[in-house]
Amino acid sequence: MxxxxxxxxxxxxxxxxxxxxxxxxxxxxxxxxxxxxxxxxxxxxxxANKDDIHHGLVDRVWEQVDLARDETDWRAALHRVCGSAHRAMLAHPWFFALPITYGGESRLHVIEAMLAHLDHGGVPPELAFHAQHVLDGHVFGYSWQAIGFADLEALRDQADDTLARISATAFPYVRAHARQHFDSPPPGDGFAVGLDLMLDGLVR
Amino acid sequence: MxxxxxxxxxxxxxxxxxxxxxxxxxxxxxxxxxxxxxxxxxxxxxxANKDDIHHGLVDRVWEQVDLARDETDWRAALHRVCGSAHRAMLAHPWFFALPITYGGESRLHVIEAMLAHLDHGGVPPELAFHAQHVLDGHVFGYSWQAIGFADLEALRDQADDTLARISATAFPYVRAHARQHFDSPPPGDGFAVGLDLMLDGLVR
DNA sequence: ACGGTACACTTACGCTGTAAGTCAGTCAAG
DNA sequence: CTTGACTGACTTACAGCGTAAGTGTACCGT
Missing domain, CATH: 1.10.10.60 (Homeodomain-like)
Incomplete structure (x- = not known):
């Protein structure tokens, strides 16, 4: 070259x-x-070395997050921030194989935006402290889980196989849950449902 | 040998x-x-191979989870299940470096227990479908995040250094948040706070 | 007493990240 | 215009990785 x-x-x-x-x-x-x-x-x-590249990869994911700085409604703003982070992570599944601490400045911008939106929403600092962690955790955890289901989706054709492997007597609820996944997933975006659950709670 | x-x-x-x-x-x-x-x-x-060992490692973490089968109060039960999973993950930080799909039968037992407790709590199946993912996501995400803070805790002595590196003008909220971490963390267990936020929402 | 098998061993291969040294091209100062 | 330093490419080499393949031995059931 x-x-x-x-x-x-x-x-x-x-x-x-x-x-x-x-x-x-x-x-x-x-x-x-x-x-x-x-x-x-x-x-x-x-x-510098390969780890430096890994830092760069993680940073690129955080850069894709919509900070929603122009959004006046704090709930809508948090939906935009968390939702775009969720989508960015799903788009790059390797994100979850890298240490969570690898985010650089763009990661700080995301935290800053979330805290600012919480503050503008009138959430008191003591609650916002926990809220930020909980919301962040939701983004991480739900997205990580969704990656697993992405693989599972590919196995949709072998749904019967998958279900057969799960003992009906030992795991009745898991079987029913898997059936919901394959046959009739309940309406609504689980990620947004969870987010609203938390935001509703913060309002009180 | x-x-x-x-x-x-x-x-x-x-x-x-x-x-x-x-x-x-x-x-x-x-x-x-x-x-x-x-x-x-x-x-x-x-x-079989090294991946087999990794599967074994993940399974050991899930085995440590308290399924709370004897618990009659569904909220207390979910606190026990999720809380023990949280602690198991914190005890083995490498958990988050392994694929989320590696759980075996013990992982299924945990999901089964969570779904059963939700059902006993009267949460309708359509909501429980999302609730399980959200609760699971909270466990994953909050714990993963907490691992990062565990490293940060070790840097407590260099708190001033850390804060200095975070630009005060660009990140006022992040700075205040970091100060909360170092100086006066708000009372309460963030993990439990988040869990209750969700359980409160599920009741409605 | 004696196969058979379970389980440890050795060797070898292609991969990995990266330390160290070499060398050509470019650009600034004399 | 020459020269010397610097940049950014190159090659070589090393220790460590997962594991395929083959060898040998000690135990166990017959």
Whole structure:
């Protein structure tokens, strides 16, 4: 590759593409170099090490979050922030294989936005302290779980197989729940339902 | 090591010990063999491959969850189930580095218990469908987040440093939030607060 | 006493991240 | 215009990884 074309941003771009298409395990320095038409070791001129790339990947996810700064209604704002974070995570399933602490400045912007919206909504600081963690946890946890179901969705055709493997006598509720997933998922977006459950509670 | 002493359970035991003490990255087949006084390849007589070990690790966490089968009050029951899961995850931070889908039968028992408690609480099936995901998400997400703060707690002594690194003008809310963490964390267990927020909502 | 099998061993292969050294191109100062 | 430093590519090398494949031995049921 011609000199001067590479950059940290270009490296992270290529890394995202590989992780999205082939999974995080496929993302090796050699594979990444190959994608950029460069030897693996050349990447170290633009990136400290592989962990640095992982930090970059996580940051890219947080950058995609809509901070909803122009939104006046605090509940709508939090729905936009949390919802867009949820979608960003779903779009990049490898997000959950990386440490939660890897977010950089864009992560701080998201927290800042959430706290600001809570404050504008009149949530007192002591409650907002816990609320931020709970809302953040909802985004993380629900999204992580949804990744698992994404795989399960691919198995929809083998639904009967899946159900058969779950003992009917030992797990009646799980079976019924799985049946709901396959046959007649209840209406409504579970993510939003959960979010509203919390926001309703914060109002009181 | 004498023949016949090894077993899948013993291998997983040793793997947990290494992961807990030295981190998941330190858990290699050779390191694991060393801990058991055996060559790495010998482990393959008791375990299919490394992923099999990872499945075993995740299962051990789910086994620690209190299913609260004897609990008559459904809210107390869900507090016990979710709370014990939360504590089990915190005790084994490597849990979050492994795929969420790795849970085996013990994972199903946990879901079964949660759905049963919701049913006994009179939560209608359509709502329970979403509720289970939301509650599960809370357990995952809040716990994952808490792992990050566990590291942060270790940095308590450098609290001033940490705060200084966060621009006061760009992140006023984040700074105030961090100060709450370091100086005067609001009373109450955030995990339980969030759980009650949801359970309160489910009652309505 | 004696196969058979269970279980440990050794060797080897292709992968990984990255430390270290080399060398060509570019650009600024004399 | 020359020269010297710097940048950013290159090659080589190393230790460690998961695991496929083959070898040997000690025990157990017959």
């Amino acid at each position: 011609a000199r001067g074309v590479l950059s940290r941003a270009a490296v992270i771009d290529a890394a995202i593409a590989i992780a999205d298409e082939e999974g995080l395990r496929a993302l090796s320095m050699r594979r990444l170099g190959e994608a950029l038409g460069v030897e693996a070791m050349s990447l170290y001129h633009h990136v | 004498a023949r016949g002493v090894l077993s899948r359970a013993a291998v997983i035991d040793a793997a947990i010990a290494i992961a807990d003490e030295e981190g998941l990255r330190a858990l290699s087949m050779r390191r694991l063999g060393e801990a058991l006084g055996v060559e790495a390849m010998s482990l393959y007589h008791h375990v």
